[in-house]
Amino acid sequence: MDALALLAIFALLLVVAWIVASPLRRGAAVRAASREEAERQDLEAARDAKYREIRDAELDRQTGKLSEADWRALDRQLRAEAVEILRRLDELDGLE
Amino acid sequence: MATVGRAALLIALLICAYGVVAAIYGALTGRREWVESARRSVYALAVALTVAFGVLELAFLRSDFSFAVVAGHSSTTTPTFYKASAMWSSQEGSLLLWVWLLSLWASLVVFLTRRRMREVVPWATAVLLGYGAFFTALLVFAVSPFETLAQPPADGSGLNPLLRHPAMMIHPPMLYSGYTLFAIPFAFAVGALVARRVDAEWIRSTRRFALAAWLVLGVGIVLGARWSYNELGWGGYWAWDAVENASLMPWLTGTAFIHSVMIQEKRGMLKIWNVSLVLATGILCVLGTFLVRSGILDSIHAFGASTLGVPFVVLIAGMSLGSIALVVWRRDLLRSEHRLDSLLSREAMFLLNNLVLVALCFVVFWGTFFPLISEAVTGEETSVGPPWFARYTVPLALVLVALSGIGPLIAWRRATAVNLRRTFAFPLACGVVALVALLFVPGVPQKPLALSMFALGAFVAGTVGQELWRGARARRTTTGEPLPVALTSLVRRNRRRYGGYLVHLGIVVMFVGVAASSAFQTAQDRRLSPGDTARVDGYEVRYVRATAEVGNDPSGTGAMLSLGAVLDVSKDGRHVATLRPARSFYPSNRTASGSVEWLIAGEPTSEVAVRSTLLSDFWTAVSPDMRELQEVIDQADEAVAADIPAEQQPMVAFRLLRDVIAPNYVEDPPPAMFRMIASPLVAWIWIGSLIAIGGGLIALWPAPDAARRRATATLRARVAQDLGRA
Numbered sequence: 001m002d003a004l005a006l007l008a009i010f011a012l013l014l015v016v017a018w019i020v021a022s023p024l025r026r027g028a029a030v031r032a033a034s035r036e037e038a039e040r041q042d043l044e045a046a047r048d049a050k051y052r053e054i055r056d057a058e059l060d061r062q063t064g065k066l067s068e069a070d071w072r073a074l075d076r077q078l079r080a081e082a083v084e085i086l087r088r089l090d091e092l093d094g095l096e
Numbered sequence: 097m098a099t100v101g102r103a104a105l106l107i108a109l110l111i112c113a114y115g116v117v118a119a120i121y122g123a124l125t126g127r128r129e130w131v132e133s134a135r136r137s138v139y140a141l142a143v144a145l146t147v148a149f150g151v152l153e154l155a156f157l158r159s160d161f162s163f164a165v166v167a168g169h170s171s172t173t174t175p176t177f178y179k180a181s182a183m184w185s186s187q188e189g190s191l192l193l194w195v196w197l198l199s200l201w202a203s204l205v206v207f208l209t210r211r212r213m214r215e216v217v218p219w220a221t222a223v224l225l226g227y228g229a230f231f232t233a234l235l236v237f238a239v240s241p242f243e244t245l246a247q248p249p250a251d252g253s254g255l256n257p258l259l260r261h262p263a264m265m266i267h268p269p270m271l272y273s274g275y276t277l278f279a280i281p282f283a284f285a286v287g288a289l290v291a292r293r294v295d296a297e298w299i300r301s302t303r304r305f306a307l308a309a310w311l312v313l314g315v316g317i318v319l320g321a322r323w324s325y326n327e328l329g330w331g332g333y334w335a336w337d338a339v340e341n342a343s344l345m346p347w348l349t350g351t352a353f354i355h356s357v358m359i360q361e362k363r364g365m366l367k368i369w370n371v372s373l374v375l376a377t378g379i380l381c382v383l384g385t386f387l388v389r390s391g392i393l394d395s396i397h398a399f400g401a402s403t404l405g406v407p408f409v410v411l412i413a414g415m416s417l418g419s420i421a422l423v424v425w426r427r428d429l430l431r432s433e434h435r436l437d438s439l440l441s442r443e444a445m446f447l448l449n450n451l452v453l454v455a456l457c458f459v460v461f462w463g464t465f466f467p468l469i470s471e472a473v474t475g476e477e478t479s480v481g482p483p484w485f486a487r488y489t490v491p492l493a494l495v496l497v498a499l500s501g502i503g504p505l506i507a508w509r510r511a512t513a514v515n516l517r518r519t520f521a522f523p524l525a526c527g528v529v530a531l532v533a534l535l536f537v538p539g540v541p542q543k544p545l546a547l548s549m550f551a552l553g554a555f556v557a558g559t560v561g562q563e564l565w566r567g568a569r570a571r572r573t574t575t576g577e578p579l580p581v582a583l584t585s586l587v588r589r590n591r592r593r594y595g596g597y598l599v600h601l602g603i604v605v606m607f608v609g610v611a612a613s614s615a616f617q618t619a620q621d622r623r624l625s626p627g628d629t630a631r632v633d634g635y636e637v638r639y640v641r642a643t644a645e646v647g648n649d650p651s652g653t654g655a656m657l658s659l660g661a662v663l664d665v666s667k668d669g670r671h672v673a674t675l676r677p678a679r680s681f682y683p684s685n686r687t688a689s690g691s692v693e694w695l696i697a698g699e700p701t702s703e704v705a706v707r708s709t710l711l712s713d714f715w716t717a718v719s720p721d722m723r724e725l726q727e728v729i730d731q732a733d734e735a736v737a738a739d740i741p742a743e744q745q746p747m748v749a750f751r752l753l754r755d756v757i758a759p760n761y762v763e764d765p766p767p768a769m770f771r772m773i774a775s776p777l778v779a780w781i782w783i784g785s786l787i788a789i790g791g792g793l794i795a796l797w798p799a800p801d802a803a804r805r806r807a808t809a810t811l812r813a814r815v816a817q818d819l820g821r822a
Contacts, residue, residue, distance in 0.1 A: 009103040016107055016140040019112065023132035041212040045300055052592075053362060057508075059590060060572035063563065064518045065507040074509070093560055 036092055043089050050082040097164060101151035101242040105235050108144040108195075111137050112229035116222045123218035131218045135206045138221060141228055142199040149196045152189060152241050156182050163462070165189060165241050171254035173683065175654050187389050187404070188241035190268060194385060195231035195267070198276040201305065205280050209301055216298055219287035220280075227279055230411055238404060240333035257682045257701045260653035263323040267316055271343055274313025275381035278346060280305040281353070282378025282731060285371045289422045294429045296361045296708040299370065303357065304796060306374070310350045311792040317343050318785040329702030329717045331619060331773045333781065334610075336485040341464040342384035345457050349377040352453040355446050361509060363443060364433030368423060369450070372431065380457075382412055387464075421484075435643040438510040445503040452496050453653060454785045459488040486614075490545050494552060497607055500600040501527075501556035504563055519562075526558030527551045539616065546615035549607055556604040560597045562663045567594070587794065595795025602788025609780035613713075619773040626765060633774035635672075635714055638664040642720075642765035643676065644758035647750070655680035656695045657753060658703065659720040665707060675705035677718040677770075692734040692757065713778040719769040720761075728757055 057078060061071035115137030123131030152163070156179050161167040169189070170182040183189035202224040209217050281302040288298040320340065321333040334340060353373040359366045373813060386408040424432070437444055462469075463480045470478040505519040534540045540547055567590070568583035577585060587594040618633035629638045640662040649655035660678030664671065682698030687779035707714040732752045740748045 005097070005099045008100045008147075009107075011593060011791070012100075012107060012144060015143060017112060017746065019136050019140040020111065020133055023129045023136060026129070037211050038214045042297060045212065045297065049296070049300055049361065055590070056593070059567060059593070060507050061575075063566040065505065065511070065515055067512060067515060070507070070510070070512075 040089065040092050043085055043092065047082065047085045047089065050078060050085060054078045054082065097151050097155060097160070098242040098244045101148050102236075102240065102782045104144045104148035104151065105232055105240070105242070108148065108199075109229060109232040109236050111141045111144060112225045112232060115141070115225040116229065119218045119222040119225065123215075128214075131214075131221075134218060134221050135210065138199065138202045141172045141202045141225065142196075145192070145196040145199045145232075148235075148241075149192055149420045150193060152183055153180065158179065159252065161250075161252050162244050163241075164243040164245050167245060167249055167252040168254065169251040169255055173251075173654050174255045175260070177265070178255050178260050178264075178654070181268075182257075183241075184268040184272075185255055185259050186241070188235065188239045190272070190389065190628055191209055191231055191235055191239065193269065194272050194276060195228055195523050197272050198227055198231070198279055200279055201273075201277050202228070202283075205284075205302065205305060211718060212285075213287075213293070213297060213301055216284060216287040216293050216301075219290045220283040224279065225284035227283075230407070234404060234407060235383045238407065239633065254654075254682065254698065257653060257655070257699050258327060258682065260701070261323050261327045263319040263326075267319040267323060270316030270319060271314050271799030272385075274311075274316055274343075274605060275346070275385055277305050277309030277312065277349060278374075278377050278381045280309070281374045282381075285374045285378075286419075286422060289371060289426045290424065293430055294371070295369055296357075296364070299357045299360060299461045303354075305799075306350065306354055306357070307792065307796050310354055311328070311345065311789065311796060313343065313347050313350065314785075314792070315789060317347060318782075318789075321489045322782065325715075325778075326704055326706070327701065328717075329704060329771070331704075331715055331717065331771055333778075336460075336463065336482050338464050339388050341460045342387040345460050345464075346377045346384055348453050348457040348460070349373055349380060352450040352457075353377060355453075356450050359443050359446055365436070365443065367430040367432065367747035368427065371423060372419075373450075373454075375423070376414075379412060379415045379419065382408070382415065386412065413803035435680065440506065440511040440516070442503060442506045442508045445499055446507055449496065449499045449503065451483075452492050452499065456489060456492050456496070459485070459492070492546055493607060494545070497549065497552045497556060497604055500604060501552065501559040504559055504597055504600070522562050523558035525553050526561075528557030543615040546611040546702060549611035552795045553604045553608040560601045563597055564594065591797055594794050594796075595791045595793070598791025598794060599788045600791075602786070603711045603789055604782030606781050607784075609782075609784055612777035613775040613781070617773060617775040619771070620806070622770050622772065623767050624770055625767045630770070632669055632714075635772075635774055636666045636718070637770075637772060638666075639768075639770070640664050640674075642762050642768070643678070645678075645759050646754040649680060651699070653680060654682065655701075656683055657681040657758065659718075659725075660703070661770070663705070663716060663770075665714060673707035673714065675707060675714070675716050677705040677716045678703040679718055679720055692729045692753050693733055693747070695749060695753055696729075708779050710777075712774060712776045712781050713772040715775065716770075717771045719771075721766040721768060724766045725757065725761060728760065732757065748793070 054075065057066065057071060057074050060066040061068065066074065115134045118130045118137065119134035122128065122132075122134060152165070154160075154692040155163045155166050156170055157176070159166065159170060159172050159179070165183075165186045165188050169186045170179050171761055174182060185194045199575060202221075205218065206224075281299075283818055284298045284302045288294050317340075320343070324340075325331075326336065353370065356366050356373060360370050379558055386404075389404060389408075436447075438444065463485050467477045467479045470476060502522060505516075505523065507515060528551075530553070531547070534547055540550075564583060564586075567586045568579055571577065571586045572579055572582040575582065575585070620630060620632045622628075622630045624630060624639040626639050626641050631637075643658075643660040643662060645658040645660070647656060649658055658678045658680045660676055663675040663677070665673045665675055679700055680703055681696035681700045684694050684697035702717045702719075704715060704717045706716070733749070736745055736748055736752065
């Protein structure tokens with residue numbers, strides 16, 4: 001085995017060990033990385049999905065697939081669900 | 097260099113093993129630093145495998161025949177373009193490509209979900225690294241791509257000539273990207289089940305990966321069909337071959353999945369169905385890889401020899417049993433939150449579409465594995481051919497096309513009679529007009545299945561056109577934008593919906609092309625001498641003269657000898673094309689070098705010549721009669737062996753081929769066999785696939801507002817961080 005190959009393998013091992021071990025070295029800091037942050041991201045994704053649903057329903061009404069009455073009922077329900085997500089997001093902000 | 101590659105693979109295996117343990121330990125104990133370390137193991141895996149992949153690719157490009165795999169699948173005469181792709185013609189190289197792609201996609205998904213789905217991601221990471229462990233273990237212990245030869249040969253065996261086609265550069269990476277991308281929703285489904293988080297969040301987080309998998313797998317399938325049409329010399333694009341079917345099955349269940357997840361996202365329904373579909377898709381992807389590499393079923397595309405049957409069967413059995421156990425274990429959590437309100441709803445149409453797609457997959461599965469099943473039951477291997485597949489798939493495809501037009505017209509939850517009348521009138525009129533018009537086209541009424549496909553195609557085109565028109569008109573009313581701007585904005589703001597509609601249109605255009613080219617194809621095999629003429633479906637084909645090229649292959653495949661023909665094609669007395677099909681011959685890796693025989697005894701390939709227009713293709717292939725030529729070659733080789741010193745024999749053999757044998761063939765060619773096929777609308781298969789790919793890309797692209805929101809959120813986080821520091 002030539003020296004260059006050995007050096008390359010050693011370098012690869014170092015890089016891999018550095019990548020994998022860094023969270024373990026920063027143990028406390030990683031633990032502190034907030035659970036709230038993860039929850040917020042999940043809620044924001046849920047909020048975006050709900051907004052998309054509201055826009056979809058609106059488009060269905062505009063293109064004639066939903067009657068005015070059906071759309072109103074659906075829109076009311078979707079908006080209520082969106083409000084609930086926003087309320088949970090606000091609660092999360094209040095905890096900080 | 098081989099040592100570096102071997103070490104990189106070993107390091108990759110250790111990373112996988114560590115990462116699986118760290119992820120599960122972190123998930124069970126709630127210690128985030130271990131979860132984070134496992135996540136970073138995925139990045140480390142990508143680094144190690146990139147090194148291994150790079151080392152092997154470099155060995156191919158440098159023609160380093162000390163690597164056994166390079167000596168077995170490349171040569172100094174292989175064009176550089178094909179040297180780069182020769183890696184995945186080997187079993188070892190293709191498995192390395194598979195796991196390398198998996199590591200890249202897995203890195204991307206664990207990066208994108210680094211602050212989300214805390215409960216699910218550790219388990220998904222463990223599954224992805226488990227996949228990685230399986231494939232790297234194969235590469236370390238069973239089929240190492242870094243085996244070296246004590247005495248490297250002066251030249252390698254060369255790349256299989258059939259694989260010297262531009263599509264083959266991209267086809268395997270596309271298929272494998274599809275397979276490995278489907279591993280991501282599979283892993284997240286497992287994670288969601290284990291972590292009891294079976295809401296729609298895992299679907300939202302991996303939806304783009306499922307869509308990307310569906311898209312690239314589809315591109316891979318189309319490229320394979322294109323290669324088959326242009327390279328295999330039998331004149332078709334789909335043979336219901338085991339290897340083709342292997343890629344089609346996960347694509348079908350994946351198609352079902354990307355439709356049915358919308359029902360779970362919107363209504364909280366079909367949770368069991370969705371996890372089952374994605375788990376089945378993940379398993380079918382591994383099965384597809386296994387079928388291509390194992391050679392357990394006869395295939396025109398199987399380039400692998402089986403040495404890995406047992407480990408793959410164990411993996412597939414483990415995945416299947418584990419998936420069933422997980423779904424049964426979590427069945428209480430997987431109950432639907434709502435019931436189906438009406439059979440006239442989009443949910444019902446999606447459900448029907450799913451049933452048809454799964455039925456199609458079952459038909460393909462049964463037909464593909466029938467030889468094995470019949471052998472197990474009767475002791476005799478019996479296979480089923482294209483007519484058997486057509487009997488079941490054509491009616492199912494017709495229902496599928498109808499549903500792709502009906503689905504977009506029906507509202508979620510419940511459709512009313514008034515709405516149905518309003519939305520169906522125009523598309524139905526399109527279908528009826530097409531049906532009536534085509535009844536007057538000679539020959540079409542005699543093919544009722546093809547006629548139905550054309551009418552349904554018009555119905556779907558009407559649906560998509562109406563949806564675009566009504567959406568753009570509504571937007572113009574709301575915003576006052578001019579119609580073209582309103583249309584662009586509409587698609588830009590609703591990429592998933594309108595991208596999906598374009599995919600429907602593209603698929604239907606493809607199906608119309610398939611129906612026309614299958615139902616109205618005329619094929620002839622004729623033996624012709626120069627000056628002879630043949631008539632094929634109104635085309636008059638005259639064999640003008642024979643051609644022979646030595647060491648000058650225009651398609652750049654490295655062929656030593658190309659024997660061809662110049663064909664004059666005319667219709668109704670008018671010249672329409674001059675076609676030049678050829679048969680290419682390559683140096684052998686079996687006979688001794690230094691003979692004319694050696695120069696041309698490799699596996700020959702057909703270089704087909706096609707005249708393609710939007711209305712029809714005229715496809716030709718030639719098979720020269722080699723018997724007379726073989727006598728001349730044998731005589732030449734005897735003379736060379738007797739009279740020429742060994743070191744000069746290769747040069748003399750080449751000159752004999754170029755200056756004597758090839759010109760003789762041109763001057764006095766024996767009759768050649770020609771296959772000639774006239775097929776209508778083949779071009780629309782490729783055009784339809786381009787439309788579908790375009791639609792898929794639109795659906796895949798992130799919405800501008802979402803991207804902006806993410807950027808704003810990042811900026812907000814930075815401000816908060818800066819304020820914290822201050």
